[in-house]
Amino acid sequence: MTFRMATDEDIPQITELLVSAFPRQARTDRFWLWANRAYPSVAVVAQVGGRIVGHYSFRSEEFMLGSKTLHGAYGQQAAVHEDYRDLKTAVALIREAQNMAAQICDFAYAFPNRSMAPVKERLLEWTNAGVITAWGLDLSDYLNALAKHESQAGLEVRRLRAPSTVAYRQAGFAPAHTMVVAKDANWLRWRYLEHPVNHYAVFGAYEGEGLVGHIVAKVYLDGELLLGHILELSSGEPAVWSLLRAAGKFFQFMKARQVVVWNEDFACRDLFARMGFEPTDRVTTLHVKPLRDTCPDLETVSWSFDMGCSDVF
DSSP states (O other): OEEEEOOGGGHHHHHHHHHHHOTTSOOOHHHHHHHHHSSOEEEEEEEETTEEEEEEEEEEEEEEETTEEEEEEEEEEEEEOGGGOSHHHHHHHHHHHHHHHTTTOSEEEEOOOTTTHHHHHHHSOOEEEEEEEEEEEEHHHHHHHHTTSOOOTTOEEEEOSSOSOOOOOOTTSSOTTEEEEOOOHHHHIIIIITOSSOOOEEEEEEETTEEEEEEEEEEEEETTEEEEEEEEEEOOTTHHHHHHHHHHHHHHHHTOSEEEEETTOTTTHHHHHHHTOEEEEEEEEEEEEEOSTTSOOGGGOEEEOOGGGSTTO
């Protein structure tokens, strides 16, 4: 078995591998290109003869820690063919990708599943940085909470198709010790509007022609329960209520029964709590690993993520 950087010629085999490993997730050649070519990335494959039997990639994401800019390597698309699925192969594959990612990023981070999390901790020296809890609220209660707040006068909410400017993750948004993904209009367009598989409803709030906030919503079938996801929300009050109301109408139209958010975003945490959102039993663990000596102590920082920061949603 050998390990090497993936090439575009490998994409059909990688897609076949990802589909076999994760049959519930829609994966196509276009999805791999979207996830690994829009931003700097390191994609490594394990090969036996001419056959691709393993894949792991890191995509570079820009973060802000106070006024400091850092680059995180997001671990994604881990898959090993069942004929070669053992700890030795998985560890070697990830370690090879880590070594390459260290050339472009300060640290690595991922949201591993329950089987991979202990492997990263014990054999690859990743640190469990905490649990991200999904908060939920029945759609009827969500709509009742919104009825207590009026929409902002002079504000227009409309569907975003191709945003040109989004002022939504400015320096100073979070405390100096909090790590946040540095997003801009290009990131928003790539993450949601150009996604080759998932469908998102992106709404913008406008004062005149100026965009003052946005919300991203989608639906997800969890068994027999249709959930409405709020992937991210960027706005202050009172415009935020207009955006939440637009998402609510979308959820009603799609017949979702419950609304779910990752309520770790410092700008929205209190707002969702006031609406009545409560923690659910759906949790995700965050794991991190420094890749360079210049990386700050990751155990002393807080992390602010929304659902849009994970490729699962």
